[in-house]
Amino acid sequence: MQTTTMIEMRNITKIFRTEELETHALRGIDLEIEAGEYVSISGPSGCGKSSLLAILGLLDSPTEGSYVIDGRDASNLGVNARAVLRNEKIGFVFQAFNLIDELNVFDNVALPLRYRTPTPSAKDIERKVMSVLTDVDMAHRHKHKPNQLSGGQQQRIAIARGLVGNPSILLVDEPTGNLDSKNGDMVMDLLAQLNAQGTTICMVTHDPRYGDMAGRQLHLLDGQMLEAVAFAGAV
């Protein structure tokens, strides 16, 4: 089977500098993620997971190195170009859900589409939003406000929001961190199901139980990639 490289990182370095201190968050990371892959990144606190995820999600720029996403070089893009690429290629799921309290479920999920240029028609937005809400089994709650939902439900809404723009890759940051085990399991099952349907997922977690569910596990320590384990049949 022919595979497509979705993410290609070469020698990625991230250094945080203050007047007195230089912190090397990432040291020469090389990473490739193929389309349809389910990758987990784990490591202890402060190892560089969040920095790597921020660069992967075009939320931050590397100090050095090159980054190509879905065939497009994202190493030296401006703020707005990165925003456009992020909107088109990347879906985010955060540990704290990051839903906007003032907006109802429908509007929260519709946000990525409303930032798209050209903006899809209202009918298209409605169709796509309701479709992903159905996928995560939350269509019946589309008029609710986030604070009217449980943690597990909120995370499912966040996943729906990550998927609505049909991204090339879903970046998931500690998706179960704020959930109890029952809701955590439900969310992880949903992610596995999405991956099985072809969604590329890159997940940051320090929970080995969930890390094992990914097709490939990457371990970070002191900003360096230590090992990569590929599980046969995951792709």
Place this chain on the structure above:
Amino acid sequence: MKHHDLQIAIQSLRRRPGFVMTVMLTLGLTLGAVISVFNLNVVLMMKPLPYPAPDRIFITDHYYQSPQGRTDSGFSTLPGLLESYRTQQVFQSYSIMSLDAVRFLDQKTEPKISALFTTPEYFEILGTSMTLGRPFEASERLDTHHPVVILSHSFWKTRLEGARDVLNRSIQLGDVHYRVIGVTSKDFRAPDEPGEIDVWLPWDFHGFNAMQLENWGNTKRTIMGLGRLSPAVSEREASDRLSHLLDRTYQSKLSPELRRLDRQFKVNLVPLETRMLGDSKQRALLLFGAVFMLLLIASSNVVNLFCSRAAEKQRTLAIQAALGAKPVDLFRALFAESLILCIASSLLGLLVAAWCFELIRMLASAHFARLDELSLDIPTLCFSMALCVTLAAVFSLFAVKLIRYEDLRIQLQASGKGSGMQISKFTRNALVTCQVAVTGVLLSGAFALLQQSLSVISQPLGFESHNLVSVRLDAKEGMIGSDEIDHRRRIMADYAQALRAMPQVAQCSFSFTSPIRTGMSTRYSDVDNREYGDFPINFVDQRYHEVVGIELLRGQWFTSDHIRNDDPVVVLSESAAKHIEPEGRVLGTLIYDGSGVPKKVIGIVKDIAVPGRAEEIRSRDAYLTYVPWNMHLLIRLKQGGNTNHLIRQTLADVDPSRRVAEIVHVDEQHRRIIARDQVNAGVASGLTLLALLLAGAGMFGVFHYGNLMRRFEFGVHMCLGAQTHQIAKLVARSHFQPVLLGLAISVTAVLFLRSWFDQAADAWFHQTASSLFMTVPALLITAFFANYFPLRKLFKSNPVQALRNE
């Protein structure tokens, strides 16, 4: 409040010098303005005039009533005044007064000082207290001709060094030697009407000639009566009885020409307080409204600072709560801080107010009465204290509203991420709305004042004022006999001849006054006695238009024959002509003034604009043939340079006995006239800038705080691919809602106030509505920048930092 609270508050504030300085400067400067204007209102509205039974003291003046209407009040006639002094029975005590300038010849510079010629009753009515000597008494009454003088306290101090042996000393004022019989006390404040006074002289020395004393048609603003009304007589009754009394004599003296005007002589009684204050009360109230708005703007900024301070102090408060502090203890802690700051600001405010008093006296003496009574008196100090405590309570209440006592424990338990206390969106929006609304009203007033002042400053005069010199010689002004007229004509001709012989002089002419001085005016009517209104007049000779440089548009200028024969002809400005006939076709038309002799219009000249005149008569000039009622010359120089001493010498060579009262370039006169408008423009600009800065700083603070609070939300939007312009739109939409609401409130308030004050307020207030065209864009631009800078800061930060709450 406990001593302990104050100690902690002081220690805490010592660590925040920036916060303390910002609050103190913002509040101190604003409180200074508020306190000083409050005191102005106290003086004008609460303090009675410093005279016995002030509500029974009235000024009398005269006017003429005809079937077409009445003439302006504020003027008196000499025979009417004397007649009422001799025969009136409605006042317990009645005095007559005439204000004039006299030369104080005992000093080298021979300065002109202001003298009030009056009768002994004046001092009794006003209850004048004396530092030395006595007031006038029966021996100085009318027709006694005793040359005595009473000095004002300030004149005695400044001109005579406060000499204790001044009594019975002789001083020369004009041609007369007067014996000093008294010095008024420091506390005695003579009424501002008819003007400021240096010395009081007996009425007999007024210097009016017999012709003037018998002329019922010659009205003057500087003479008037002052009386204390009898308890049994009402104001209306007194006015009717005096009018009846004087009209009888007036009608008996009328010439046939004047009789055709069908006029009645009337006496107007005006309470002294009303005359002295004019519309000062209303102006003071408006000014108080303006500074109060400034206080609101400043307060909303300080509220914002206090709320941020409360948010900053939440951990300290949480520890205090954990150690057993009750909610009221926390309020006390916050109140202690705000009280200390408000007290310090009020003390600064009192200093600023003392300085503001001087500023008000310097800049606003033309607008307000009784300014010398401004002081930090008991009511003002009480007001300052009350304001200080109120503000402290308001600031701490706002701050304490942010603190939810039950949630304080979270501050100690949580890591701190995302658990910060927040000023609610409603409060933030309310702060911005209030600031914009109040600033909008304030700016409208300031812009209106600026507009009005700039229109006066930038108004072209309509003639070349450069190298034009106005020279006034010492001579009694007003009606004189034909002998004196002939005598003056001869001297003036000699002066003119001598001046024209000077190589520096191009030409010279005679006129009653300089072209830009606001001199006399008269009311003209047509043959059927229908009035055209008031026209400023100047008596000028045949060379005047050539010397001044006024273009003749139609008809002719005066000839030397017109001047010599004192022909009843008039030359009108274009505006004056159009006021009489919309097309300005008035050549040959006869117009009538109070004299009963019609004047024929023989020429129309181009307008000149005289700054300082009311807008509607600014260019409505009427020129009459020159009669030397005074001795004034206009000299056109060939080129610039200081030739004053040469002119002075030339005039002295012609007649060494006559002094030059004033020699001044018309340019300089113009500068003096517009100086007040320049100051007004400066004050209005300063107020505008201050209000915009305060509002801008306030909005910046709220917007910046709002952005910080929403940083997390913006981070989410950015993560989802929102571009900068989309975030900017999002931010602007939420920030501009309260701005637009504030603008709508201010526009409504200005329109409401305009209609409310429609009848009474100044012209400037009417301009406030049109100045909204400047106010709205100015505030929108300010709001734009107040929104832009926090937004720029937001964009500089990485969205991932927002999500991490870094």
